[in-house]
Amino acid sequence: MPATIRDVARASGVHISTVSRTFSAPHLVNPETRSRVLATAESLGYRPNRAARALITGRTHNVGLIVADIANPFFPPLIKAAESQARQRDYHVFVADTNEDATAEEELVLAMAKQVDGVLLCSPRMSNSLIEQCSREVPLVVINRLVTGLPSVVMDVGQGARDAIEHLAGLGHRQIALLGGPRGSWTSREIRRAALLAARAAGADLTVLGPNPPTEDGGAAAADQVRRVGCTAVLAYNDLMAIGLLEGLDSLGIRVPEEISVVGIDDISLSRRTRPKLTTVATPTAAAGRAAIDMLLQHDNTAPSRTGRAAPTAVDGRRTTAQVTLQTELVIRDSTGPGPHLPAGPTYAATAASGPVASYVKE
Amino acid sequence: MPATIRDVARASGVHISTVSRTFSAPHLVNPETRSRVLATAESLGYRPNRAARALITGRTHNVGLIVADIANPFFPPLIKAAESQARQRDYHVFVADTNEDATAEEELVLAMAKQVDGVLLCSPRMSNSLIEQCSREVPLVVINRLVTGLPSVVMDVGQGARDAIEHLAGLGHRQIALLGGPRGSWTSREIRRAALLAARAAGADLTVLGPNPPTEDGGAAAADQVRRVGCTAVLAYNDLMAIGLLEGLDSLGIRVPEEISVVGIDDISLSRRTRPKLTTVATPTAAAGRAAIDMLLQHDNTAPSRTGRAAPTAVDGRRTTAQVTLQTELVIRDSTGPGPHLPAGPTYAATAASGPVASYVKE
């Protein structure tokens, strides 16, 4: 029922190859013929069959994007950015959700492998060796994790954690807790590593709590634990947990930031709307989405391969395995305040930034 | 490089059709042969090429899902439900985001048409005739809109709006404002229709404000307008706007629910965490996602078509155009309270429900 290239050819009195070229290599066909073909194609409602095209070119013009949890507000900006960047290059994005389940990740990659030209693997929880194995089935770009030999884009959460700890130490906090993220998270390990180092350098104690589910409930559930460790400041794995913690502390009757300071990571839009507004480390998620798409599609000029069967289902053969690190930025709002060891003098007073403009403060 | 059915056939000494059947019709091949084929396939790392399969069967085993805005927390539960329902039937979901842009919708449907077996069109903003036109390119199920002749699943927001208005009227409110949704939204029109009727029946005045963008900012921006119309209660198009309104009113120094009562629609998870907790109309979004997938795939037993070229790219030829309406439920929390016309006596006192359990109150 749907019109094919053959119908268009018949109706406009040319060979099918001419029709094909009209769409995929317009400069090779006589302008006159071309417009005639285009007209009949239009009138027949012809649309190229991507499956057939994929079969012979080996390019589907789709890319997969696998995230842990669509409902986590961290991801939508990244997804949107990736989508729009892909759309500019005439690619489509196939979003899938693993529900924070490590085993679902491999399944999903494998299932997608043959119907996409590459996969963006976001915050994977599976092992490095498994990721590497997946990368043999389909070109992969990893986001939020560094895997040697694979192209990846990460945020510099290490720097972010350092900034956060220094900010807290500068405010006079000496007992700090770190609310760890989910098991298997590279980001979580990275934060932990950097935070421990920064705390030692600043002469503060850092107690690591976790692993925890990276959700509001996870943060709320940790409130009691936070109270028991007797800290005066907390750095959370992400904003969602920080916000949950804010609520948990509130229902325990603990005031923020007067009694306990809280810092999140990510700067999701919600963190501007909590009360108190959340001090957090902004991560450039949209930029990450764009960068990942660019890396995946870097060698794709949509130039026709010499022979159709070269590089099947692969955008690029010998890919450069670049690793991009994006800068983070500490945004100081109202959830952090002076701690018990704040030296006298105005030097160390935090100037709370208001509005969406990021402000960076070093002690 | 990747192994094909032919490689497996050669390596295991059978014809390619036997390999094919091993995967797509196992009961037709000798168990002994089958296991041998499976073994060699495994060792070669063979994975069926979905593009080739799609080409001949006309089934891609993909479905598209088009939403207005992934970042809107209304959608993720729907997306997740659709995904998991689809996965059970061995389908994949292709999520795309229109950024609330009506013209992007058609583009997206058309672009998807050939690479999916059907599309779930969620809260479309385009015209009915355009939708109908799209449905000629690819099987469509419309969510959150009633289009005659097309299968659709909607929430009974009319009943929800009625319940909300009756709730407010029962609390003694006589001046009510309706914060309308975006232009082109069927849901918005439906709410408006039902709310006007219910308000008249209850002897209350209803002022309609809008259209507004269905976001927190949209709600916040309307706060001033709400104040000027002099109402004592507001029903918002969705929770996001209601929450924005809560903030807007707060920064105007107007207390909720003491001075103005606010009701949302959707019951997104965030609405349980605002202060005051939001009274809202719960819409069964997950059920809607599941139902839509079921409708799209209803006649798909994955039974092989007699001839491969039957029903190309279409799950079903003569589809029953069922229209499903899902029930909504008023959830009373803390953002609604007594209005100026509350009669004496305990009869009309609202008993605020707490926790996630929905409670339904008729005046």
Next chain:
DNA sequence: ATTGGTGCTGCAAAGGTTTGCAGGAGAAGT
């Protein structure tokens, strides 16, 4: 011995598109 089944496998066409190669027409250069 013939017939009729049953259970399995091979054959080959088909699906829609791309693309290297060859060929034709006309123009231009010698």
Next chain:
DNA sequence: ACTTCTCCTGCAAACCTTTGCAGCACCAAT
């Protein structure tokens, strides 16, 4: 008049899989 070149178009193979049909071997029943 011959070659050479440029532009365009047609030819046909190839991509990988599914599936109706036919054929084979074997067994049971007549």
